[in-house]
Amino acid sequence: MTQFLRKLDDIDDRIIHVIIGLSVLLPLIRPIQLPLSPSDMSMDAFEAINSMPPGSRMFLITEVEPTTAAELFPQLVAVHRHAMSKGVRVIYACTSPGSPPFLTGVVNDWQEKYSYEYGKDVVILPFRAGGESVVVQIGQNFGGLYDQDYRGDSLAGMEIMQGISDIEDVDLVVSIGGAELYRWVVRHIQAPTGLPTIVGCTAVMTTFVVPFYSSGQFVGIISGLGGAADYEYLAGVPGAGTSGMDAQSLGHMVLLILVALGNISAFLLKRDSNNKGN
Amino acid sequence: MISSDFGVWVGAFFTLAIFSYLFKGNIVFEFAEHTFIGFSAAHFFVEGYHNIINMAVRPMQEGQVSWIIPIILGVFLFARYVPSISWLSRFPVAIMVAIVSAAQIRGTLHAEFVSQIAATTELNILELSDLIFLIGVVTVATYFLYLKRLRESRVLSATSRIGRYFLMVAFGASLGTTVMGRYSLLIGRLQFLFGDWIKLIK
Structure with missing residues (x-):
């Protein structure tokens, strides 16, 4: 065993790649249904939307793109399905040029199942270039920034936009983004208006977002694929998040074992070299 | 058992081409890498072009002449390629830095400083x-x-x-x-x- 551990130091990287690949692939093909226990952050996010009365309006701003879609798209789908099943109306906006195809995809894919109507229950606002300055405008001059939807149709005639001239006219704000979007939202929408805000973020960003949840500025966080799985579990609608969690768990388990073995190997080799030195 | 969608096949080819780097660098990986960079550059160019047309040129044609200002400032950015007038490029950069700084400082103070300290005291x-x-x-x-x-x-x-x-x-x-x-x-x-x-x- 000791000899084996010593040899691990020279193991070919490609063997590790194959082990990691298989540990992720096998549970995807044959799910083992590991138990899920949703985090408090996810439960709070779910509860914030679940407690909204039918007909209330949610403003969801996103920057989901191909690079972040593996984590953010399942979140977007889970929130969309939950809102539509509850009769909550959603106004979608985006700060990234790659997002509109994802938004139209979500809205079109679930229209038949939940029987919602574009313009009445859901609307997609067009992409606006400018990053943070767009979010500043949303916070200060919502009506001036958007007068048409992404297809160029006037918002004035749409039922979902009736009575909305300001961001404060919506009931909840959701931000689903991979980088700085949550900061822009807390700076220019949540802080000035005090609107209840949920953030969906990539797992990498979670440690940066949590302080805003602890301080009460965000009412909930959906973190990475795990957060999406939590949300799907709570909403009772299994999807891409849930199906990926077995692979996440098993992959992490294998990674932890490899890290432990690597450290033991390094420790043994260091001890050997010290003994030789003496 | 296997997709008949051409787009899915293209996606699968490029995914496998990128993964092939895990074994060792090879020409298929390099092809995928260069294709990705080329497509990204083309995508952002087209996106930028449409943004300028839809958000500045078209409104200007409809009578909103003030959009000429960001267009001129945008053109000024290219002045750095002409040494005798390169100083012009400082104007748009200065304006962008000023706007971003103003937006960030205003929001950051309350949202990320005062609110966080207030929450810590509680x-x-x-x-x-x-x-x-x-x-x-x-x-x-x-x-x-x-x-x-x-x-x-x-x-x-x-x-x-x-x-x-x-x-x-x-x-x-x-x-x-x-x-x-x-x-x-x-x-x-x-x-x-x-x-x-x-x-x-x-």
Whole structure:
């Protein structure tokens, strides 16, 4: 065993790649249904939307793109399905040029199942270039920034936009983004208006977002694929998040074992070299 | 059992081409890499072109002449390629920096500074998690005191060391979530390869 551990130091990287690949692939093909226990952050996010009365309006701003879609798209789908099943109306906006195809995809894919109507229950606002300055405008001059939807149709005639001239006219704000979007939202929408805000973020960003949840500025966080799985579990609608969690768990388990073995190997080799030195 | 969609096949080819780098660098990987860079550059060029047309040129044609200002400022950015008038490019850069700074400072002060401090003052130190949080905030703050005389005092050197441990825990948590994010990307690709392309995942 000791000899084996010593040899691990020279193991070919490609063997590790194959082990990691298989540990992720096998549970995807044959799910083992590991138990899920949703985090408090996810439960709070779910509860914030679940407690909204039918007909209330949610403003969801996103920057989901191909690079972040593996984590953010399942979140977007889970929130969309939950809102539509509850009769909550959603106004979608985006700060990234790659997002509109994802938004139209979500809205079109679930229209038949939940029987919602574009313009009445859901609307997609067009992409606006400018990053943070767009979010500043949303916070200060919502009506001036958007007068048409992404297809160029006037918002004035749409039922979902009736009575909305300001961001404060919506009931909840959701931000689903991979980088700085949550900061822009807390700076220019949540802080000035005090609107209840949920953030969906990539797992990498979670440690940066949590302080805003602890301080009460965000009412909930959906973190990475795990957060999406939590949300799907709570909403009772299994999807891409849930199906990926077995692979996440098993992959992490294998990674932890490899890290432990690597450290033991390094420790043994260091001890050997010290003994030789003496 | 296997997709008949041409787009899915193209996606699968490029995914496998990128993954092939895990075994060793090869010409298929390089082809995929250069194709990706080329497509990205083309995508952003077209996106930028449409933004200028839709958001500035078209409104200007409809009578909103003020849009000429951002167009001129945009053109000024290219002045740096002509040495005799390169100073013109400083104007748009200065305006962009000023606007971003103003937007950030205004929002940051309240949202990320005052609110965070206010929330910290509301901690209940009788609760263990809040107490640890408070110790973390104070000790990490002392870690960033750069006055030599202060740092050399026994109390502050001890607290800054504790603060360093808190920072290491935070960085560890950040790295952990980074690994989780990378796994999500791998899962996404495998779901595509074995779900959309070879239909092994139900």
